[in-house]
Amino acid sequence: MEKIRDIMTDQVECCTLLDNVFEVAVKMKELNVGAIPIVDKEKLVGMITDRDIVVRGVAEKHPGSTKVEDIMSDKLITISADASTKEAANLMAEHQIRRLPVVEGDKLVGIVSLGDFAIRKMTDDQAKEALSEISEQNYNGVQH
Secondary structure (H helix, E strand, C coil): CCEHHHHCECCCCCEECCCEHHHHHHHHHHHCCCEEEEEECCEEEEEEEHHHHHHHHHHHCCCCCCEHHHCCECCCCCECCCCEHHHHHHHHHHHCCCEEEEEECCEEEEEEEHHHHHCCCCCCHHHHHHHHHHHCCCCCCCCC
């Protein structure tokens, strides 16, 4: 069975608590990504998604200069690099998340996304089924 370390992205671009929402949005645009982990030194402290910027930032009339910690998600679901891909898929399905930070202790070492599973030939039907549950959500996160 494959481990998370076999499929995760290990060169993860991050922002820090010193960055503001505008800087995170610019980094998302430059990297063409929808989520940026937030670290304090090497410790993972949060995650900001493009949806967070819209819902907690723009829709609540926060300026681009808003501190990242004001809109980031700080209650994160994470996984170890030694966990199985099946375990990660089940965790992602259970919590309805598309990206899962990979940590060693508090330190961010990678990230695994729904796309990482999609490009792999998965032989585990249960993992495929768990991931399809996430994909069945509609565009704005409402379950069907």
